[in-house]
Amino acid sequence: xxxxxxxxxxxxxxxxxxxxxxxxxxxxxxxxxxxxxxxxxxxxxxxxxxxxxxxxxxxxxxxxxxxxxxxxxxxxxxxxxxxxxxxxxxxxxxxxxxxxxxxxxxxxxxxxxxxxxxxxxxxxxxxxxxxxxxxxxxxxxxxxxxxxxxxxxxxxxxxxxxxxxxxxxxxxxxxxxxxxxxxxxxxxxxxxxxxxxxxxxxxxxxxxxxxxxxxxxxxxxxxxxxxxxxxxxxxxxxxxxxxxxxxxxxxxxxxxxxxxxxxxxxxxx
Amino acid sequence: xxxxxxxxxxxxxxxxxxxxxxxxxxxxxxxxxxxxxxxxxxxxxxxxxxxxxxxxxxxxxxxxxxxxxxxxxxxxxxxxxxxxxxxxxxxxxxxxxxxxxxxxxxxxxxxxxxxxxxxxxxxxxxxxxxxxxxxxxxxxxxxxxxxxxxxxxxxxxxxxxxxxxxxxxxxxxxxxxxxxxxxxxxxxxxxxxxxxxxxxxxxxxxxxxxxxxxxxxxxxxxxxxxxxxxxxxxxxxxxxxxxxxxxxxxxxxxxxxxxxxxxxxxxxxxxxxxxxxxxxxxxxxxxxxxxxxxxxxxxxxxx
Numbered sequence: 346x347x348x349x350x351x352x353x354x355x356x357x358x359x360x361x362x363x364x365x366x367x368x369x370x371x372x373x374x375x376x377x378x379x380x381x382x383x384x385x386x387x388x389x390x391x392x393x394x395x396x397x398x399x400x401x402x403x404x405x406x407x408x409x410x411x412x413x414x415x416x417x418x419x420x421x422x423x424x425x426x427x428x429x430x431x432x433x434x435x436x437x438x439x440x441x442x443x444x445x446x447x448x449x450x451x452x453x454x455x456x457x458x459x460x461x462x463x464x465x466x467x468x469x470x471x472x473x474x475x476x477x478x479x480x481x482x483x484x485x486x487x488x489x490x491x492x493x494x495x496x497x498x499x500x501x502x503x504x505x506x507x508x509x510x511x512x513x514x515x516x517x518x519x520x521x522x523x524x525x526x527x528x529x530x531x532x533x534x535x536x537x538x539x540x541x542x543x544x545x546x547x548x549x550x551x552x553x554x555x556x557x558x559x560x561x562x563x564x565x566x567x568x569x570x571x572x573x574x575x576x577x578x579x580x581x582x583x584x585x586x587x588x589x590x591x592x593x594x595x596x597x598x599x600x601x602x603x604x605x606x607x608x609x610x611x612x613x614x
Numbered sequence: 615x616x617x618x619x620x621x622x623x624x625x626x627x628x629x630x631x632x633x634x635x636x637x638x639x640x641x642x643x644x645x646x647x648x649x650x651x652x653x654x655x656x657x658x659x660x661x662x663x664x665x666x667x668x669x670x671x672x673x674x675x676x677x678x679x680x681x682x683x684x685x686x687x688x689x690x691x692x693x694x695x696x697x698x699x700x701x702x703x704x705x706x707x708x709x710x711x712x713x714x715x716x717x718x719x720x721x722x723x724x725x726x727x728x729x730x731x732x733x734x735x736x737x738x739x740x741x742x743x744x745x746x747x748x749x750x751x752x753x754x755x756x757x758x759x760x761x762x763x764x765x766x767x768x769x770x771x772x773x774x775x776x777x778x779x780x781x782x783x784x785x786x787x788x789x790x791x792x793x794x795x796x797x798x799x800x801x802x803x804x805x806x807x808x809x810x811x812x813x814x815x816x817x818x819x820x821x822x823x824x825x826x827x828x829x830x831x832x833x834x835x836x837x838x839x840x841x842x843x844x845x846x847x848x849x850x851x852x853x854x855x856x857x858x859x860x861x862x863x864x865x866x867x868x869x870x871x872x873x874x875x876x877x878x879x880x881x882x883x884x885x886x887x888x889x890x891x892x893x894x895x896x897x898x899x900x901x902x903x904x905x906x907x908x909x910x911x912x913x914x915x916x917x
Binding site for chain 2: 448606
């Protein structure tokens, strides 16, 4: 049995096309992708403007909150984008059709990641442009590091998304609420808006296991100290490898259990 | 077609108990037909060994969910180019068997060979040459029929996607529906769109679960005509689960009768009618179903 072959890109492309049709064919869906990132950006933009007038620290570290909120959205949209793309198949009772095609399970996971990437990019791009216009902050001022931050955060989001999708595969739509809840439980540990050094020591130990902690600390290093912390990026990359492997393994195990229990054809609303 | 299963073996091993239990509940004519049928079926008790001309060979297939045995050690082969029906009441194991043949359910035991290749080893390669339709699976409702067919055409590596969709639209009378969202179609229209998906890759093996259940008699008859034409032109093999006995009589050259996870009888429609001394497959179906009820000790009211 092979994991990829010459048809792999075509099959993943077909799955991407399925979700592109869905997004492009419905302006409310398109709007929904952009709406929350823009609302979040505007809210935190005004908070930051206020703090900049009150505090020398924030005056000197321009964009620290706006950068954090937009990078947080990369993580959140990456995770929820993957989970929602999976739920779409469950809602429409299409999973049985899909998994009885030549699409391999590894290709399906890769396709879910690609769709998540597409949804995140479509949702966040307008917010980044509006941040420049409204608040004079360009996320792109992070430079090349932004690419590393983006992929590191979205990869971490995928690992959680795969786990949540696997839960629904195994336990049905009753587990759907985890898709929205899990990521917010990790937010305090990731140090989105504050350095993780302020956390209690035992919480710092947990925080150190999350790739996102290094990315948000790294973002602050760029914006405050104007330094790209390569060491943070490398640790985050290593942790992401472990988290993605764990997320993919969980999805495969849950898929095997669902197949064993005859749930693949039955799963739906 | 050949079959073997332990269920039939059990029945044959204890003809006395069948006879004794059956007398008070069944008319003697009904009982004689059924016992004769079972005795004749013994000649079919062969292993489901893959042969070069078999599209499906199932050997010792078992599916258990804890204590529940959904499919109980069944073996059969289906010849290439044949049209085989899987008949049985609700919960007989038909849908589970089809889902196992599609790789959607992992069997507890057994070996499956499809189109001459081991399914466990070559599932994804084989699935490219197969397709199915089931009332348990829908297409994405917000996408149009054309978009759905395009996606599945790409998943199945269909060349000339637009031509293939146009051809299926003509054959299944979908022309006016192609650009409508799947979710806005009536039940019958959805069935036809689902059938278009099932034939998008010109499959060599087609598995259909209740293909005409939601269609009006005229459309159902017309769809049966399409299935028969496709089988003839593409020399494809069909394996269908159905409750529509007229459909089975019209289309199928072989019938597998399932009850409680076992294959309890098999043969051509005419062969089964003769064996049970009945004039319709529906009566044969009732005979088989009621023997099952009898075995469970439930009350049976015969006409």
